[in-house]
Amino acid sequence: MTDHPGLRLDGKRALITGGASGIGFAAAKVFAGLGARVVIADIDEGAVRAARPDTGAIAALTGDITSADDCAAMTGAAEAAMGGLDILVNAAGIAQPHIPSEDLDADTWRRVIDVDLNGAFLIAQAAARRMLPRGAGAIVLISSICAQGSFPGRAGYGAAKAGVDHMTASMACEWGPRGLRTNTIAPGYTRTPMVADLIEKKAFDPAVIEARTPLARFAEPDEMARAMAFLASDWASYVNGAVLPVDGGWGAFAAAGAPAG
Numbered sequence: 001m002t003d004h005p006g007l008r009l010d011g012k013r014a015l016i017t018g019g020a021s022g023i024g025f026a027a028a029k030v031f032a033g034l035g036a037r038v039v040i041a042d043i044d045e046g047a048v049r050a051a052r053p054d055t056g057a058i059a060a061l062t063g064d065i066t067s068a069d070d071c072a073a074m075t076g077a078a079e080a081a082m083g084g085l086d087i088l089v090n091a092a093g094i095a096q097p098h099i100p101s102e103d104l105d106a107d108t109w110r111r112v113i114d115v116d117l118n119g120a121f122l123i124a125q126a127a128a129r130r131m132l133p134r135g136a137g138a139i140v141l142i143s144s145i146c147a148q149g150s151f152p153g154r155a156g157y158g159a160a161k162a163g164v165d166h167m168t169a170s171m172a173c174e175w176g177p178r179g180l181r182t183n184t185i186a187p188g189y190t191r192t193p194m195v196a197d198l199i200e201k202k203a204f205d206p207a208v209i210e211a212r213t214p215l216a217r218f219a220e221p222d223e224m225a226r227a228m229a230f231l232a233s234d235w236a237s238y239v240n241g242a243v244l245p246v247d248g249g250w251g252a253f254a255a256a257g258a259p260a261g
C-alpha cells in the first residue's frame, strides 16, 4: 500500500480572489492552514485589507476581475509576492437580484454575466498565461446549483454559472495537455454575507431551503473551502474538467416535495 500523507498544500502559492468575504475568505484561511502561501484579492479595497490578517495571507491586492488589465496586474503582483503562482481560486462573484425575466433590465443582466462569467474567464486566462509556461498549476472556479436547473427569477445568474461549467471543460481540455488542471465547485446555499443579504431581502425562505436539502441545512463557507483545497491539491492530480457538487445532496433530489417527507 502506498503511504499517503494527509492533504497538504505546503510549497504551493495561491491567489484567491473574492478573498475579503464569504467563500474566498474561508478558502484563504483553509489554504494557509494547509501550508500554502496565499495572496488574497478583491474589488473592495478596505475589506480585503481588513481581512488579510485573519486569513493568514501574506498580501492583499485590490482589483476587478471584469478588467483584463486588473487580472494581469493581480496575477503578476501575486506571482511577485510569492515567487510564483501554482493555484488560482476565483471566489469573486455577485448574486443577481431575484427578478422575473420579463422585468430584468439589460444592465442587471449584463452586470451578472460580466462578473460571474466574463470575470471568471479573464482571471483564469491571466493565471493560465503565467502557469502554462511552467507546465503546472491548478485553477478552481465557482459555479452554483443554479447552473444545472432553473431558479425562477435568476436567469442571468444561472446562465453565467452554466457558462462557467462549460468553460471549465474547455479550459481543462485546452490546458490539461500542458500540465494545468481546471476544476469547479458547484455550491449549494452557503452561509456567507451574500446569502445573508438575500435572506434579509426575503429573496427566499431559509426554512424552505433547509427542507429541500437532503442534509437539511445550509453549508458553512469552510465546507466549500475544503472542497476547493482538495481540487487544488496534489490529491486531485487526476481530476481535470470536473464540476464538483458541494450541495448537501441538493442536485441528487428530483422528486416532488422535500426529502424528509
Ligand SMILES: NC(=O)c1ccc[n+]([C@@H]2O[C@H](COP(=O)([O-])OP(=O)(O)OC[C@H]3O[C@@H](n4cnc5c(N)ncnc54)[C@H](O)[C@@H]3O)[C@@H](O)[C@H]2O)c1
Residues within 6 Å of the ligand: 017, 018, 019, 020, 021, 022, 023, 024, 041, 042, 043, 044, 047, 063, 064, 065, 066, 091, 092, 093, 094, 095, 115, 116, 119, 142, 143, 144, 145, 186, 187, 188, 189, 190, 191, 192, 193, 194, 195
Ligand atoms: N453563498 C452561496 O450560497 C453560494 C452558492 C453558490 C455559488 N456561490 C458563488 O460563490 C462565489 C462567492 O460567493 P460568496 O457567497 O462568498 O459571496 P460574498 O459576497 O460573501 O463574497 C464575494 C466577494 O467577491 C468580491 N467581488 C465581487 N465582485 C468582484 C469583482 N468584480 N472583482 C473582484 N472581487 C469581486 C466581493 O467584494 C466579495 O468580497 C460567488 O461566485 C457566488 O456566486 C455562492
